[in-house]
Amino acid sequence: MLKRTRIALASLFFIGITLLFLDISGALHTWLGWLAKIQFLPAVLALNVAVIAVLIVLTLVFGRIYCSVICPLGVFQDIVSRVHVKALRRRKNNRPFSYSPEKRLLRYLVWGLFVFAIFSGVHVFVSVLAPYSAYGRMVNSFLAPVCGWINNLLAAVSEHFGSYAFYEKEVWLKSLPTLIVAAATLVAIVMLAWKGGRTYCNTVCPVGTTLSFFSRFSLFRPVIDAEKCKNCRVCEHNCKASCIDIDNHEIDYSRCVDCFNCIDKCKFGALRYRFAYGRRDSATETAPETAPAGGADKGRRAFIATAATLTAAVAVNAQQKKTDGGFADVLDKEAPERKIPLTPFGSDGNDSFYRHCTACQLCVSACPNNVLRPSPDLDRFMQPEMSYEKGWCRPECVRCSEVCPSGAIRRISKEEKTRIGIGTAQVDRSLCVVETKDVKCGNCARHCPSGAILMVPKDPSDPDSRMIPSVMENLCTGCGACENLCPSRPISAIRVNGKKVHTVTE
Amino acid sequence: MNRRDFLKAAGAGALAAGAAAIGCSPQKESAGAPQGKGEMPVRTNPNNGDKVSLLGYGCMRWPMIKDEQGRSVIDQETVNALVDRAMADGVNYYDTSPAYLLGQSEKAAGIALSRYPRNSYYIATKLSNFGDISEKASLQMYRDSFGTMGTDYFDYYLLHSIGRGGLDLFNKRYVDNGVMDFLEKERESGRIRQLGFSFHGNQGAFDDFMKLHDKYHWDFVQIQMNYIDWTHADGVNNVNAQYLYEELCKRNIPITIMEPLQGGRLANVPSNIAAQLKAREPDKSVASWAFRFVGTHPGVLTVLSGMTGMEPLEDNLDTFRHFDPLDEEELEFLEQMATLMMEYPMVNCNDCNYCMPCPWGIDIPGIFRHYNRSISDGTFAQNSGQKNYDRLRKAYLVSYDRAIPTVRQADHCIGCEECMLHCPQSIAIPKELQRINEYVERLKQNTL
Numbered sequence: 001m002l003k004r005t006r007i008a009l010a011s012l013f014f015i016g017i018t019l020l021f022l023d024i025s026g027a028l029h030t031w032l033g034w035l036a037k038i039q040f041l042p043a044v045l046a047l048n049v050a051v052i053a054v055l056i057v058l059t060l061v062f063g064r065i066y067c068s069v070i071c072p073l074g075v076f077q078d079i080v081s082r083v084h085v086k087a088l089r090r091r092k093n094n095r096p097f098s099y100s101p102e103k104r105l106l107r108y109l110v111w112g113l114f115v116f117a118i119f120s121g122v123h124v125f126v127s128v129l130a131p132y133s134a135y136g137r138m139v140n141s142f143l144a145p146v147c148g149w150i151n152n153l154l155a156a157v158s159e160h161f162g163s164y165a166f167y168e169k170e171v172w173l174k175s176l177p178t179l180i181v182a183a184a185t186l187v188a189i190v191m192l193a194w195k196g197g198r199t200y201c202n203t204v205c206p207v208g209t210t211l212s213f214f215s216r217f218s219l220f221r222p223v224i225d226a227e228k229c230k231n232c233r234v235c236e237h238n239c240k241a242s243c244i245d246i247d248n249h250e251i252d253y254s255r256c257v258d259c260f261n262c263i264d265k266c267k268f269g270a271l272r273y274r275f276a277y278g279r280r281d282s283a284t285e286t287a288p289e290t291a292p293a294g295g296a297d298k299g300r301r302a303f304i305a306t307a308a309t310l311t312a313a314v315a316v317n318a319q320q321k322k323t324d325g326g327f328a329d330v331l332d333k334e335a336p337e338r339k340i341p342l343t344p345f346g347s348d349g350n351d352s353f354y355r356h357c358t359a360c361q362l363c364v365s366a367c368p369n370n371v372l373r374p375s376p377d378l379d380r381f382m383q384p385e386m387s388y389e390k391g392w393c394r395p396e397c398v399r400c401s402e403v404c405p406s407g408a409i410r411r412i413s414k415e416e417k418t419r420i421g422i423g424t425a426q427v428d429r430s431l432c433v434v435e436t437k438d439v440k441c442g443n444c445a446r447h448c449p450s451g452a453i454l455m456v457p458k459d460p461s462d463p464d465s466r467m468i469p470s471v472m473e474n475l476c477t478g479c480g481a482c483e484n485l486c487p488s489r490p491i492s493a494i495r496v497n498g499k500k501v502h503t504v505t506e
Numbered sequence: 507m508n509r510r511d512f513l514k515a516a517g518a519g520a521l522a523a524g525a526a527a528i529g530c531s532p533q534k535e536s537a538g539a540p541q542g543k544g545e546m547p548v549r550t551n552p553n554n555g556d557k558v559s560l561l562g563y564g565c566m567r568w569p570m571i572k573d574e575q576g577r578s579v580i581d582q583e584t585v586n587a588l589v590d591r592a593m594a595d596g597v598n599y600y601d602t603s604p605a606y607l608l609g610q611s612e613k614a615a616g617i618a619l620s621r622y623p624r625n626s627y628y629i630a631t632k633l634s635n636f637g638d639i640s641e642k643a644s645l646q647m648y649r650d651s652f653g654t655m656g657t658d659y660f661d662y663y664l665l666h667s668i669g670r671g672g673l674d675l676f677n678k679r680y681v682d683n684g685v686m687d688f689l690e691k692e693r694e695s696g697r698i699r700q701l702g703f704s705f706h707g708n709q710g711a712f713d714d715f716m717k718l719h720d721k722y723h724w725d726f727v728q729i730q731m732n733y734i735d736w737t738h739a740d741g742v743n744n745v746n747a748q749y750l751y752e753e754l755c756k757r758n759i760p761i762t763i764m765e766p767l768q769g770g771r772l773a774n775v776p777s778n779i780a781a782q783l784k785a786r787e788p789d790k791s792v793a794s795w796a797f798r799f800v801g802t803h804p805g806v807l808t809v810l811s812g813m814t815g816m817e818p819l820e821d822n823l824d825t826f827r828h829f830d831p832l833d834e835e836e837l838e839f840l841e842q843m844a845t846l847m848m849e850y851p852m853v854n855c856n857d858c859n860y861c862m863p864c865p866w867g868i869d870i871p872g873i874f875r876h877y878n879r880s881i882s883d884g885t886f887a888q889n890s891g892q893k894n895y896d897r898l899r900k901a902y903l904v905s906y907d908r909a910i911p912t913v914r915q916a917d918h919c920i921g922c923e924e925c926m927l928h929c930p931q932s933i934a935i936p937k938e939l940q941r942i943n944e945y946v947e948r949l950k951q952n953t954l
Binding site: 159164167168322323324325326327328329330391394395396433439440441442443447485487 | 578604605606607608609636637638858859860862863864865866867869897900901904905907908912913914917918919920921922923924928940950951952
């Protein structure tokens, strides 16, 4: 019964949170957004005291229920390990797991480093190990594109029938290094879970370790009744956490994730989940073994997807037009060098954003304008940044601020958004088509939602000379309409640099 | 001929504004019986006795497909099938240009037609010297057309799209470089059987070209005529077709008609107008009205239709095989419909693609097509108070993205105005694109 309840709840949480990453309509977030906000690490970084308190109390009372039900990476490991267990059973092997002592040194070492990383701002370490973020990254990197393709297939079908129920969404590689890290994480997690069940949770996972401090003293826990126990070891061999020491009839509650498999398996009723305060912890000394951590930091600039350098002419020369019809080639845009990276409206600034962000990719998957993508830069590896090659940060959208679970992006309204400055546009006249092609343009000024671009004569002494853009810095919000719609390709003649601290005008 | 038909013919004759007196009288047509298969009406060119089918084939809208390299090429197999179908029903006038369809139209028409005896069809092509207007390049273009089409004479040869830029541009393109003298000699030699021009422009320019009739003797003139342009041209950049038609009739110059459907827009009229057309002729297509309007005028030698597929071809063949001229009351009714249609904010684009390729990659005709269609379909989101506004808003935005890749949408137009040099309709293209983009922005921001 307990096990079934656990599986039912875990399925709900797991499916819900996965859908959150796959939802392209933005509608699900209204109903399921809280699933991301009750994740432990995002709540810590968001200083969401209520959530942290509830989770700690939950653990103190019931043990590490969080790891079995709420954490999507935990449930994912359960699924992997279940597949393995079933496979073994088919081969008449009923002993998938066996007891191993706690690897306390490794656990605390990783935990210590993790806490140090949070405070010292080594985000890579935090982002790679954080369980919810690691799961988000995998879904965003592997499952989301598949769903995108399925959506596009449905869009093609619905287009055929003149329906607007599905519409095409571009599926694109947002960051190769992040994809590689996600792949490494996936391989590592699957391998660990396949062989050892919850090895990751009980050796590496910093959230697991944190919760273990409390679960050691939990009020309710599975307890072995030594009188009834026949030492058949079925419970031990079915414990994903390898934490049942049947020789001593003891359970390591720092590692037990309350999956209740042991209770379900025990034919003699020797295991019960009950109130049992005051048990002594019985972990034995162990020599630390090095377990392969999920996803080593391979983020090198060498991995950055180098855009193919196209030498094709940007525009068909009008003078050569001889025939009618056809299209001029449009080169893909390339991201310009930005002095300071762009972080979303509502993130209050660079430092604040990168301090709070766990790189879970929820905002990246939610961004409908293809603006957000994981950064390839080492100092904020996999944490999102903005760029305007495929779209710009449109005024009617505040989606990222609605989904962010860690408080890195504060919730803002559309009206608030117009008053925030996240960056400033800067014109590069050597690229501007008014200079290079001697044509009339002004597309940046025409599309600036805040009217921050003024067209002025390029020769100040000649009012009839062609008009070139000039940015009024105080009005510019950094939304990137100008950069995205600039006809200069592949590099725009107007680019937006981020602001270390975002400005707010009253 | 029953009484009704007689009245119709008489009405049409009367409508031609006393044309009979100056030589534009109704011609004898071997019009088919109203029942049965019917027969293609044939009109006689008074200059040389050419028996031209009233429905002519415009080769500016052949179907395009992608080849292995992803380039747009004409679907020759379908073109052959279309030409076979048209020839079988007596369509014998084929109008092309070296500029059409990325320069592939002449070749495709030539391939399809060369499977028939050369004297079973008339070829019309053009001197489309829009880019390089030097004598050398112009004559080269003329000579190339022979090889491309596989013929040693042209039945009808046109100075392509004159009028915009007035006499000045005409002189530059054809007179100063000696091309006009050359073409007149070609006409004498018989390599050009009929020499004329196609016209887009205002009344002043047209009057100038009519004055040149004594000098050059225009064998025929191609004009844009349909029940909208008849009396609803803007009067500034373009002149009413009625004026053109009557001036040409006065001089007894045969008239060929382009854009009888305004680039297909008169086949996709707003739904309340379509409903009125259907109420009168439930079994006839909306497009048939436009063809009947043009064909009713006796000074018309042939009506060109750029039929991309088999369905419009069949529909047009059906309209012409059972050709039923409009009577005066029906003409009056169509004029009412035209007046009604002018109230819709559609863009006056005929999808001729002369503006393309836009140097900045914008799909100009595609954006206009999508916008116009949304209006004529009645799926145009007008304001947030409208019934079904949310659905219409989504439909417009989704279908816009489906129709036009984002990098080719209106917001990328920089307003360089290069396209305006080429638009025969003199549409203020950048202004219209910006107007459409502002509409799209308001839909996106939901501030309509």
